[in-house]
Amino acid sequence: MKTTRIAIIGFGVIGRGFAEVLLRKKKYLRELGVDLRVVAICEVDGSLVNEGGINLEEALKGGSGKKRDWTPLKAVDVIKKHKPDIVLELTPGNIKNGEPGLGHIITALSNGINVVTSNKAPLALQFYELMNLARKNNVVLGFEATVGGAMPVINLYQSTLRINRIRSIYGILNGTSNFVLSKMEEEAISLDDAVKEAQELGIAESNPGYDIDGIDTAAKVTILANSLMNKRVSFKDIKIKGIREITPKAIELARKHGYSIKLIGDIKNLEVSPRLVVKGDPLDVSGSLNAIMLDTDIAGEITIVGRGAGAIETASSLLSDVLEIAR
Amino acid sequence: MKTTRIAIIGFGVIGRGFAEVLLRKKKYLRELGVDLRVVAICEVDGSLVNEGGINLEEALKGGSGKKRDWTPLKAVDVIKKHKPDIVLELTPGNIKNGEPGLGHIITALSNGINVVTSNKAPLALQFYELMNLARKNNVVLGFEATVGGAMPVINLYQSTLRINRIRSIYGILNGTSNFVLSKMEEEAISLDDAVKEAQELGIAESNPGYDIDGIDTAAKVTILANSLMNKRVSFKDIKIKGIREITPKAIELARKHGYSIKLIGDIKNLEVSPRLVVKGDPLDVSGSLNAIMLDTDIAGEITIVGRGAGAIETASSLLSDVLEIAR
Numbered sequence: 001m002k003t004t005r006i007a008i009i010g011f012g013v014i015g016r017g018f019a020e021v022l023l024r025k026k027k028y029l030r031e032l033g034v035d036l037r038v039v040a041i042c043e044v045d046g047s048l049v050n051e052g053g054i055n056l057e058e059a060l061k062g063g064s065g066k067k068r069d070w071t072p073l074k075a076v077d078v079i080k081k082h083k084p085d086i087v088l089e090l091t092p093g094n095i096k097n098g099e100p101g102l103g104h105i106i107t108a109l110s111n112g113i114n115v116v117t118s119n120k121a122p123l124a125l126q127f128y129e130l131m132n133l134a135r136k137n138n139v140v141l142g143f144e145a146t147v148g149g150a151m152p153v154i155n156l157y158q159s160t161l162r163i164n165r166i167r168s169i170y171g172i173l174n175g176t177s178n179f180v181l182s183k184m185e186e187e188a189i190s191l192d193d194a195v196k197e198a199q200e201l202g203i204a205e206s207n208p209g210y211d212i213d214g215i216d217t218a219a220k221v222t223i224l225a226n227s228l229m230n231k232r233v234s235f236k237d238i239k240i241k242g243i244r245e246i247t248p249k250a251i252e253l254a255r256k257h258g259y260s261i262k263l264i265g266d267i268k269n270l271e272v273s274p275r276l277v278v279k280g281d282p283l284d285v286s287g288s289l290n291a292i293m294l295d296t297d298i299a300g301e302i303t304i305v306g307r308g309a310g311a312i313e314t315a316s317s318l319l320s321d322v323l324e325i326a327r
Numbered sequence: 328m329k330t331t332r333i334a335i336i337g338f339g340v341i342g343r344g345f346a347e348v349l350l351r352k353k354k355y356l357r358e359l360g361v362d363l364r365v366v367a368i369c370e371v372d373g374s375l376v377n378e379g380g381i382n383l384e385e386a387l388k389g390g391s392g393k394k395r396d397w398t399p400l401k402a403v404d405v406i407k408k409h410k411p412d413i414v415l416e417l418t419p420g421n422i423k424n425g426e427p428g429l430g431h432i433i434t435a436l437s438n439g440i441n442v443v444t445s446n447k448a449p450l451a452l453q454f455y456e457l458m459n460l461a462r463k464n465n466v467v468l469g470f471e472a473t474v475g476g477a478m479p480v481i482n483l484y485q486s487t488l489r490i491n492r493i494r495s496i497y498g499i500l501n502g503t504s505n506f507v508l509s510k511m512e513e514e515a516i517s518l519d520d521a522v523k524e525a526q527e528l529g530i531a532e533s534n535p536g537y538d539i540d541g542i543d544t545a546a547k548v549t550i551l552a553n554s555l556m557n558k559r560v561s562f563k564d565i566k567i568k569g570i571r572e573i574t575p576k577a578i579e580l581a582r583k584h585g586y587s588i589k590l591i592g593d594i595k596n597l598e599v600s601p602r603l604v605v606k607g608d609p610l611d612v613s614g615s616l617n618a619i620m621l622d623t624d625i626a627g628e629i630t631i632v633g634r635g636a637g638a639i640e641t642a643s644s645l646l647s648d649v650l651e652i653a654r
Contacts (some may be wrong), residue, residue: 021625025490032489119391146488152487152627159486160471160479162359163352163646279606280613282632289609298348300641303632305609316626319490 001033004025004326007040009075009104010091013147014118015041017311018088018318019056025319034326039084042075049078062203064205065179075100076107083153086114086325088318095122095215095235102126107219109133109141116321118314120179124219124235142321143227147220148173150313151306153292157228164296166228171266173220175210175288175308176204177243177263181274182286185251185260191244203288213242214263214272221265221272229267239272260284328360331653332378334367334411336402336431337418338386341445341472344366344638345415345645346582347384352646361653366411369402376405402427403434405548409512413441413652415645420448422542429453436460437470443648445472445641450545454553469648470554471568474547475500477640478633479647480619484555491623493555496594500547502615502635503531503538504570504590508601512578512587518571530615540569541590541599548592548599555621568600587611 008015022029022036029036037053049056050069055265058261070164079087087108091101100120108115110133117123123130123143132142144154148171157166172178176198182196195212197302198204210216218238225231254261262283266272279283290308295301307313335342348357349363356363363381375381377396391472400546406414414435418428429449435442437460444450450457461468471481475498484493503525504586510521511639523538525531537543545565552558570590581588586603589610593599609630612618622628634640 023626028490028492098518130391152483152626155487156479156483160482160647161643163348163355163650164643165355254335275426280611282609282618283614283617284607284608286607291609296643298352298639298646299479300634300637300640302478305630305632307627310627313627315622316488316491320487323490 001030001035003035003037004086004322005039005084006086006322007042007078007082008038008088008090009042010089011041011043012090012092013311014314015090015167015211016060017091018315019060021312021319023056023317031324033148036271036322036324036326040078040082043080046070046072047075047101049073049082051082063319075104079104079107079113080111083111083113086116086322089115089119090323091119091213093119095121095124095219097192098125105130105141106133107227109137109293112137112139114142114325116142116145116318116325118318120146120216120219124222126234128232131270140325142324143223144321145314145317146223148290148292148304148306149308149310151290151292151304151308153304154227156304157318159295160293161299161302164298165293167268167297169224169228169292169294170283171224171265171267171292172262172285172290173217173265173292173308174206174211174263175290177217177291178286179288180212181243181246181251181261181263183247184248185255188248188252190248191246196220198203205280212244217263217265217272221267221270224265224267225270231270233270237270239271239273243274244272251286253272328357328362328364330364331413332364332366332367332411332644333413333415333649334405335417336369338368338370339417339418339419340413341641342417342637343387345417345642346387348639348642348646350383350565356483359650361650363649363653367405367409369405373397373399374402374405375401376409379410393530402431405436406431406440410438411440413443413649415649416442416446418446420446421626422448422451422546425449432457432468433460434648436464436466439464439466441466441469442650443469443472444654447473447521447550450603451549453561455549455559467652469652470550470561471648472641472644473550475617475633476635476637477643478617478619478631478635479644480631481554482647483631484621486573488618488621488623488626488629491625494622494624496551496555496593496619496621497610498551498592498594498619499589499610499612499617500544500592500619500635501538501590503535504544505613505617506530506540506615508573508578508590509571509575511575512555512582514516515574515575515579518573539571540566541567543593544590544599548594549599551592552597558597560597564597566598566600570601572603616651
């Protein structure tokens, strides 16, 4: 069994979720004939490095392992020095310049190292350039986890629907704003109250703008437009309108006529905006669910619905990409 | 470019849909580096055989090609004599004994020939035996098209969610009965009237029992139970209750309390029965749509929604299996 050496960059919610799932699935991975070994975990202030394999249980506890194998090396230095087989880039993205993830990804790809990432910003800003860099260096840049959390929409298309031409893609790509809109409808409350409720449940951040102003959705629209519809566009090409102006009155009026108001990413038209969705339509999902509809020329409309976020759920998509490379 | 030689057995709605899609996608298939050549089309009373490749345009017209290349050879003889690379078994299935498809599939697999099929009956009766036969002969038996028409649920799991253990699977697996139930709710009409409407639209057959009595759903439950949940069961192990006894009153009562009545295939519990589904749930899809929900341990609940039938749509699933083999 060949060992695949992994460096995890960013050990926040997503990184820890990935480590947890690796532990949970240890036995099953061996049955699949895959040996994944985490040789580095890089954080902002230094890295844990152990070529024999980091003890993930201890790392998750933040325990003694940290002291013993701790080095002040930064992520880019770890990449260049240790040359893992796969870099897992899981830092939070900055949509203005894509850093620090962009630098990590470029360093890895340039050094002939595969990358798997959940970080939207670098791809939303430089999709084409990064894919080209991967191709040139004959490595893979896996990004299933950047869109739709656990929903394998990109690999679904690549591996099972490729004979289809995609005519358009629409989606509810942000669970937080969908939760807010659903709450507004169910409880007839204002946007502010619904956001507050989402914040109390840990679904919305203290500054909810990234979600409810449509920024997050737009980043995902960019990635889907490039990867599934062959458009060469960047984040700045997306027309964005969030849900701040949606009133309980507008939602009630829509409901009376048989519609829900949803924040829709329209990939074909490069647009994010609140739209009416007919009740009973596959896109009419409530709570923090995401839904993506591919309108194809042969298979017709295929919709996939699932949890768009969550550390454990996202690990499913990360692992799907990792396994593809490891085999 | 390697040529893949295909024999199509059964040239009814599904077979013709496949041929049509092959014609439509000719150029794209070449771009993918795949050369598919139909060398035989077998019908009940004989076969069209042409090793140079059958002219599909003429075959679809039922034109002169039929006379020139026509032979009285039966499908099993064509399989043994011409040894195509892939047999496409597309005859209508008989759920009592699986014939004639079962014989075709066994003949092909035993002769070391790959099979791709949309025929539920043989798999619902002898899934394990057929898979074993394929394995022994080192060939593939592709059956994506047997469940959910265009929805690539089996390949979705196999290729992108395999790290997940499936806890349960529920689905609306029969478009006709879903259409009937939706009509009953929307128009407050009786089952008989809704069935009549479905028949007029070509959605239900003159004898609708196969669909509304849950037989078709049960066949699909069997296939999903074997393929995705590792159960070793046959069609006769499924507890079946169809929708004949559903009244407009029951539907109205459910609606008032926020539910729809749907014919659900419950794969974990090997059961087909009408059940209540909460409005707004991903499984609450109307019309002739199908929906399948996989409850997984890592990715959570993933639902896929799409057209469960249709000749062109089914061709998408058939081609997905064919391409997997051809490459």
